[in-house]
Each structure stands twice: as C-alpha cells, then as structure tokens.
Amino acid sequence: MNAVPLLQLRGLSLRLGPVWALRDLNLRLEAGERLALVGANGSGKTSLLRVLNGLRPPSAGSLSWRQPLRQAMLFQRPHLLRCSVRHNVALGLWLAGQSWRQARKRALLALERVGLAELADRRASALSGGQQQRVALARAWALEPQLLLLDEPTASLDPHAKREVEALLGQISRDATQPEPMTLVFASHNLGQVKRLASRVIYLEGGRILADLPVNDFFNDALLAGNYPEAQAFVRGEVA
Numbered sequence: 001m002n003a004v005p006l007l008q009l010r011g012l013s014l015r016l017g018p019v020w021a022l023r024d025l026n027l028r029l030e031a032g033e034r035l036a037l038v039g040a041n042g043s044g045k046t047s048l049l050r051v052l053n054g055l056r057p058p059s060a061g062s063l064s065w066r067q068p069l070r071q072a073m074l075f076q077r078p079h080l081l082r083c084s085v086r087h088n089v090a091l092g093l094w095l096a097g098q099s100w101r102q103a104r105k106r107a108l109l110a111l112e113r114v115g116l117a118e119l120a121d122r123r124a125s126a127l128s129g130g131q132q133q134r135v136a137l138a139r140a141w142a143l144e145p146q147l148l149l150l151d152e153p154t155a156s157l158d159p160h161a162k163r164e165v166e167a168l169l170g171q172i173s174r175d176a177t178q179p180e181p182m183t184l185v186f187a188s189h190n191l192g193q194v195k196r197l198a199s200r201v202i203y204l205e206g207g208r209i210l211a212d213l214p215v216n217d218f219f220n221d222a223l224l225a226g227n228y229p230e231a232q233a234f235v236r237g238e239v240a
C-alpha cells in the first residue's frame with residue numbers, strides 16, 4: 001500500500017439544509033481502485049461524489065487528496081455545449097491549458113477512442129443519448145484524469161448504449177497508455193454493472209457506510225448474512 005493514498009476521508013459529515021446527507025465517513029482510496037457506491041435512493045451516493053469532487057465542502061471532518069490530482073466527473077445526463085462534438089471535447093482541453101490547435105488535435109484522438117471520430121463535426125445536440133454520454137466520456141478521458149467520478153453514468157441509456165458506455169468504462173480503467181492506473185468511483189443501481197466494473201463496493205444507508213468490501217465479498221451472500229445484514233437485504237431486494 002502506498003504511503004500517500006489518492007484520497008482520504010476522516011470522520012467526514014455533510015449537512016444539506018436539515019438533512020445529514022453523509023455521516024462520519026472514513027475512507028482511504030488507493031490509485032487504480034474501481035470503487036462502486038451502492039445504496040437506496042437518498043442514501044448519499046451523489047453527495048459523496050460531490051464531496052470527493054470538491055464541489056461541496058464537508059460540514060465536519062476532513063478530506064485530503066494527493067496533490068496535484070487531475071480529476072473529472074461524469075453525470076447521469078451529459079452536460080454538453082451547443083456546439084460541435086469536437087468543440088465540446090477541445091474546450092475541456094483548452095480550459096485545462098492546452099493551445100486551441102493542440103486541443104482540437106487531441107479532441108479528435110479522444111473521439112476516435114470512443115468510436116465517434118466520424119461525428120466530430122456534428123452538433124452535439126443532434127446525437128443520441130448514448131452518443132452524447134460517449135462524448136462526455138471522451139471529454140473526461142482526454143484530460144487524462146487520475147480520478148474519474150461517475151454518477152450513474154448509464155442510468156438514462158437504453159440497454160445497447162448502456163453496454164457500449166460500460167465497455168468503454170472498462171477500457172478506460174485498464175488503459176495502459178495512461179501514465180498511471182486511473183481510479184474510478186461510480187454510483188450505480190445496476191448490480192450487474194457493479195460486478196463487472198468494480199474492484200471494491202461501498203454500501204451506503206442514511207449517509208453512513210455500512211459495508212466496504214472487495215467486490216467478490218460484497219456478492220458473497222453468506223458473508224453478508226453474518227456481518228452486513230442491511231447490505232444483504234439491499235442486494236437481495238435489488239436482484240429479486
């Protein structure tokens with residue numbers, strides 16, 4: 001285990017209005033992990049992703065990242081600008097400090113990697129939902145993030161597009177051209193997807209971590225029954 005984790009939460013809590021969305025979370029994440037966040041609606045998955053991204057400061061406790069850390073976030077619905085596909089990807093690179101010429105070149109390479117190079121000059125708004133999510137992935141991937149945060153990235157897609165985006169995520173997480181392994185943290189209600197993509201699973205309930213296990217242990221019914229009854233009830237309910 002590295003001396004310096006990619007990120008670490010110590011006793012972190014988050015209050016949103018009258019609600020404690022996250023309560024006393026302790027978590028250490030190492031480079032290369034593929035962490036799935038699971039739990040019922042309102043259990044705190046999105047809140048945790050927003051805290052990890054630095055979008056919301058914690059109300060109590062602390063959060064530290066390895067510095068410097070390049071990170072990117074993908075949402076359930078892609079937030080694309082009203083311009084061409086290539087422009088959308090290039091703009092992210094330009095904002096990150098690349099020249100416009102270099103950004104346009106790199107954008108095309110990123111679009112090639114997600115199989116959308118031939119649509120580079122189309123308006124992003126004219127693409128299907130699955131294609132738009134692939135553009136958002138290309139935009140994130142092009143930045144070579146060390147940490148990629150994803151909030152239910154395939155939830156709004158049809159089964160075919162779901163499979164395509166999921167396959168790309170698998171490819172991204174094993175991308176040997178990256179200088180170091182990318183770390184993924186993703187929220188998902190799709191337990192099949194969690195099994196296929198995650199190396200580790202955190203089960204949240206009422207803003208608390210009730211289980212934090214390697215993926216194979218999380219899907220071991222006997223182990224959950226003895227030690228994590230809430231997680232077992234959740235998994236059984238979701239797969240029933």
Ligand SMILES: Nc1ncnc2c1ncn2[C@@H]1O[C@H](COP(=O)(O)OP(=O)(O)OP(=O)(O)O)[C@@H](O)[C@H]1O
Nearest residue numbers: 016017019021039040041042043044045046047048
């Ligand atoms: N802006 C807000 N103001 C007040 N409470 C909020 C706000 N956003 C979320 N909450 C509350 O915080 C808790 C955690 O919500 P969060 O969206 O993180 O859950 P989630 O697990 O991502 O849910 P879902 O699966 O529905 O996306 C819930 O009780 C929710 O109602």
